Amino acid sequence: MVIELLKRVPLFADLTESQLEIVSSITSRQEHPAHTVLFRQGDPGETFCIVVRGSVKVFTSNKLGQQKILDVFQTGDSFGELALIDGKPRSATAETLEETVLWTITSESFHLLLRAHYDIAQKIMIQLCNRLRTTNGHVYDLTFLDAPSRIVKNIVRTAKQHGERQGDKIVIRSAFDAEALSGLAGVHLTVLEQVVRELEQRRILTFGSSEFVLDVSKLFQSPYVQ
Template identity: 45%
Template sequence: MIEWLKRVSLFDNLNDEQLENIVKIAHRRTFPAGTVLFHEKDLGLTFYVVLAGSIKLFTRSTSGEEKVLSVVNAGESFGELSLLDGRPRSASAQTLESTSVLELSSQAFMELLQSHFDITRGILSELCRRLRQTNEQVNDLTFLDGRTRVLKNLITMANRNGKRDGQTISMHMALNYDELAQLAGVSKAVLSDVLRELENRGVLQFGINEYRLNLAKLRG
């Protein structure tokens, strides 16, 4: 289990002994696709580390319209904010596929932070990264056109979670078209037009729950 935790950016600065302390307070669980782990406004009592699979974080408007904020993949974590500030969840979380996670309860997690400054420092660093990412998303929605936002989202996901082989990056994709459009902040029609254009140019190739990005043709 320690080898799994070493892949989590939140714990980059921790040694094996410190990671063992995390393992001692964590519980491993596996959920089928479509499982809602928590809803927006719920009280935050659990912090999650994704071991395998993927989870979407999303909100709903008063009219019921869904907006995907981000996708959390293996080696990433979520749910810390509610544990740290004591406020309700800012978004809902739902598995996109069969997903395994480590769960850490609020009380045990806070006790861990109090006794291990390196863990606290790592979390602060991760939260700063996410704040910068949120600021960048707001900037993108303000200044970038729909085509550029779609392309930037695909490249970002490929860089974060893809596997590179020469000039090709393969990326597992559990999002459907509606969810991918929400993530990019565009309509489904705009998304379809952009993906069709990229596929025709040979920049993108689609398989079952995956896509491949050709960097050479992207730069061409």
């Protein structure tokens, strides 16, 4: 199971089966109840995490306690890779949203592995460069895209990462997290709710009790992708 999860981690995307076996040897399993703070902004960066089950939000906050959600990680997602490389203080806080199981790798174990396996180190550096390009793209979106476009782009991103394709539709088998999405898109919750209502009216988004569905064909016929 660890190998299958590691295959989904972008940091290890180019590794061979035998290389993934080596990485799996330095992982450990952790279980946390809902609303557990895994680390706080400013803590030493010492651990990389892979979500086996559950979900984790990563956010920053100001002195008034107001939060800016940077991302929400679900099964198969990973976070904290920069801590493995530079060990600098955490730039954000991570908290479980529900009962969550993680596989973790410590910075010390990771550096020992890199020193012993240059072939693995080289492939990981390439993936870190790709991650930086993705971050640059997110900054571009926040700077140049309007609010509805940012919202739709993040819904599509969530669907691609966690959804199941069924013809022209993608089914995301988890509850729609409006607060997390508004944080990712950098918009106020009321703006998000207005856009979501419009998407519902166009039947681009439909909601169930514990899932939501994105109709790709209707999306590409809408003004949101023109």
